[in-house]
Amino acid sequence: MMHRWLLSAALLFSFVAMPAGVGVAAQNAPAQKPAGAKAGAVTVQIDKTELKNGGTIMITGKAPRGKPVFIEVFAERTVRASRFDADVDKETKKRPYIFYMTHEMPAYYKIFAPKDRKEAIDKEKKEGKKWSVSKVLKDTGADAVYSAPTKIKIDRYQATLVGSIIGSRGSIMPAMDDKDNARRSMQLLKARFRSLDKVLGAAVDVAPDGSFKAEVKIRSGLAPGKYTIVAAVDKATKSAPVTFENKISFPLLYLKNGGTSLNLIGPFLLTLAVAIFGVLMGAGGGFILNPLLVSIWPLPHTIVAGTVMPTVLFSQGSGIYNYSKIKFISWKLGVAIGLSMVVGGFIGPKMTELITLEQFKFVFGWILIILAGLMFWQTTPKYLATNKKEQAILKEFKRKAEESARKK
Amino acid sequence: MIVQFWGQEFKVNIVVGCIGGFLIAIVSSMFGFGGGPFMVPLMTVVLGLPMYVVVGSSLLAIFFNTLMGTMRHYQFGNFDGLFFLIMFPAAILGGWIAPKIAQRVSPTVVKRVAVAGLLILALNLLGVY
Secondary structure (H helix, E strand, O other): OHHHHHHHHHHHHHHHOOOHHHHOOOOOOOOOOOOOOOEOOEEEEEOOOEEEOOEEEEEEEEOOOOOOOEEEEEEOOEEEEEEEEOOOOOOOOOOOOEEEEEEEEEOOEEEEEEHHHHHHHHHHHOOHHHOOHHHHHHHHOHHHOOOHHHHOOEEEEEOOHHHHHOOOOOEEOOOOOHHHHHHHHHHHHHHHHOOHHHOEEEEEEEOOOOEEEEEEEEOOOOOOEEEEEEEEOOOOOEOOOEEEEEEOOOOEEEEOOOOEEEEOHHHHHHHHHHHHHHHHHOOOOHHHHHHHHHHHOOOOHHHHHHHHHHHHHHHHHHHHHHHHHOOOOOHHHHHHHHHHHHHHHHHHHHHHOOOOHHHHHHHHHHHHHHHHHHHHHOOOHHHHHHHHHHHHHHHHHHHHHHHHHHHO | OEEEEOOEEEEOOHHHHHHHHHHHHHHHHHHOOOOHHHHHHHHHHHOOOOHHHHHHHHHHHHHHHHHHHHHHHHHOOOOOHHHHHHHHHHHHHHHHHHHHHHOOOOHHHHHHHHHHHHHHHHHHHOOOO
C-alpha cells in the first residue's frame, strides 16, 4: 500500500516538474524580412527613434504612384498566445477540439491602413466581439501585407476530454503548412489583442504622387524594446525596415508573461485594499482581486489566475500555522477533504487556458452573484443570532486551546 | 467518518464533503482564488459541523488545493514572477493592517458593503452595464 502511494506521489511530481518547454522558450523574435522584398520601391522615414512608454511617431515615405500604402508595426519582444478551437467546422460539421499555442506572438502588432479604408474597418467593428482578423484584413486589402506574425511557430494539440481531466494538453499534431499557419496566426492575434482597434487602424494619408505620411500613435503600457516599421503596397513591394525603441522606466515595469507594462503602484494599492477588505469580511481577496485585475489592465486571465493563487498560499499557510500552534485543526477532517481538493486543483488550471477572457468574466460574474448571496445570508438576523452563539462557543474553545498551549 | 475535536465527536459524511471539496477546488483553481467562502458554508451547513471545528480545518483543506493549483499554473507558464513580487508584499501588508482596524468596524457592515460591491462587480463582468 505504502509503495503505491509513493509511486503515485512520484508520478505527480514528475508531472509538475516538466514546465521547461512550456514557460521558458518565449523570447524568440518573429521572422522579419520577407524573402525577395524589393528594396527601393518603397521608402520610409520616421521622425524619432525613441519613445517613452508610447507616444506619437510621424512616418513619411514614398511609394509607387496610385498604390495603397500599409504600414506594419511590431515589437521585437514576444508573448504567449493560445486559443482553444471548439467551434463546429463548416465542412466536417464536427468540433475539432484543437488547442493552438505560440510563444512567438509579437508583444505589439498593428497594421495602419490608408485612411480611405476606415469604412471597412468600422463595418467589421459593428460585429462586436465576433469580429474576425482574416475578414477585416481581406476587406481592407491589408491581407496582402500581413506578414510578421505569419511565420511564428504555432504548436497545436489534439485535446481530448480524458486528457483535459488528467490535465494534459493532448498529443502534439504535425506542424501546419505556411497557409494554415498564417490563418491560425490571425486567430491567435485576436485571442491575444482582443479588440480590432489594437490590430488595425486607418491612419495613412497617400498623395496622388505616391508620397505618404501617417501620424501613428503607439499606446502606453506596451512592451519595451525594439519596434520595427515596414511600409508596403503589396506582398512583394516593401520598404526596408526601420526601427525605434520604446523605453519604459521605473515605476513602470514590464511583465514578461503578461506582455504588459504597468505602473507597479496600481496593482500594489489594489492588492493592499482588497487584502484588508478580504480579511475584514472573512474571505480571501482573490474573488475581488482577479476580476478587477483583468478589467483594469490588459492582462491575460491565465496570468492573473496563475499569479494570484500563490499570493493566497502564504496567508493560508500562516493561518494554518497559527491554528496548529493551539491545536485548533482537525487534521483528519482537513486532510480527508484536502485530498479530494488536490485532485480538483490538478484539473482546474488546465481549464483556465481553454476558456476565453469573455467566458472567464461571464462565469466569474455568476460566481460573484452566488458569493454575494452567501454574504447576504450571513447578514440576515436569523444567521446573526445563531452565529453569535457559535462565535461565543468558538471563543471559549479558542481560549481553552490557547491556555493549554501555553501550559506546555 | 468520525472526527474528534477537543473531546467531542462528530459524524461527518465524508463522501459529500469530498465531492463538494472536489468541485470547489476545480472552480477555485480555474479562476485563481482561495475558496474559503465556499468551503466554510459547505462544512457548516451541508456537513453540519460547528464553526469552531471548521475555521482551522477548512483552511487546511483549501491549502491543499491552492498548493496544487499553484504548481499546475506554474507548469502551464501562467505565473509572472514580477507581478507576484508586486502583489505579494501588498497582500502581507494587508494581512498585517486589517486586524488592527478590525475591532473598529462591524463585520456585518463590512459584509453588507461586500454584498453591494460584489453585485456591482458581477453585473459589470456579465456585461449588464
